[in-house]
Amino acid sequence: KAGVTQTPRYLIKTRGQQVTLSCSPISGHRSVSWYQQTPGQGLQFLFEYFSETQRNKGNFPGRFSGRQFSNSRSEMNVSTLELGDSALYLCASSSSTLTDTQYFGPGTRLTVL
Amino acid sequence: SQKIEQNSEALNIQEGKTATLTCNYTNYSPAYLQWYRQDPGRGPVFLLLIRENEKEKRKERLKVTFDTTLKQSLFHITASQPADSATYLCAPSNYGGSQGNLIFGKGTKLSVKP
Numbered sequence: 001k002a003g004v005t006q007t008p009r010y011l012i013k014t015r016g017q018q019v020t021l022s023c024s025p026i027s028g029h030r031s032v033s034w035y036q037q038t039p040g041q042g043l044q045f046l047f048e049y050f051s052e053t054q055r056n057k058g059n060f061p062g063r064f065s066g067r068q069f070s071n072s073r074s075e076m077n078v079s080t081l082e083l084g085d086s087a088l089y090l091c092a093s094s095s096s097t098l099t100d101t102q103y104f105g106p107g108t109r110l111t112v113l
Numbered sequence: 114s115q116k117i118e119q120n121s122e123a124l125n126i127q128e129g130k131t132a133t134l135t136c137n138y139t140n141y142s143p144a145y146l147q148w149y150r151q152d153p154g155r156g157p158v159f160l161l162l163i164r165e166n167e168k169e170k171r172k173e174r175l176k177v178t179f180d181t182t183l184k185q186s187l188f189h190i191t192a193s194q195p196a197d198s199a200t201y202l203c204a205p206s207n208y209g210g211s212q213g214n215l216i217f218g219k220g221t222k223l224s225v226k227p
Contacts, residue, residue: 004156033214033215042217042218042219042220043157043202043217045214045215045216048214056214058214088154090156090157091156092156099145099147099162099206099208100206100215101147101159101162102149102157102159102215103159104156104157104158105156106155106156107154107155107156109154
């Protein structure tokens with residue numbers, strides 16, 4: 001099976017712009033989670049989608065949003081970018097609602113100038 | 114609130130030695146614990162899952178223990194190699210409860226010198 005894919009891999013934006021990141025989960029996985037990773041904060045949970053519904057949400061401002069399509073592909077959007085949004089954004093998919101083993105994509109490195 | 118501590122930010126060892134990484138957790142009782150490996154600029158990769166009733170689990174050169182009394186998991190890499198150099202993350206959790214929100218420790222960066 002193909003792994004989790006994320007596009008784009010690298011992105012440079014300026015403050016105030018918005019950005020959309022895309023994630024394709026492993027075939028058959030219905031749960032897709034998004035994480036932000038920065039050197040100081042480690043991995044922080046953004047939100048999780050299951051069957052097109054947001055089931056869980058982390059402690060991030062409303063500028064961060066997401067959605068999931070009927071084929072389980074997911075997008076996350078960040079509006080009005082701030083310098084502090086520079087980070088590695090990771091998408092992970094999971095097949096099991098029992099043990100939540102996460103299979104991560106390679107990430108999107110976002111740099112905000 | 115739940116807290117996860119991994120023994121040190123960095124661990125340097127010589128090739129061929131055994132690396133031992135520690136994961137301590139407080140304020141909750143996980144039913145299982147997962148270990149992931151992360152290389153720079155890449156997503157974490159799942160390595161092992163150990164359940165609370167398993168005490169020890171092995172996979173090739175990897176061994177994980179889980180002590181629910183001490184609230185601690187130990188992750189061992191025997192006969193370490195420079196290719197084992199990476200950051201290792203632990204994630205204690207409960208069945209069906211996280212809904213994608215795995216809480217990770219900040220990780221231990223392992224460097225294996227030839």
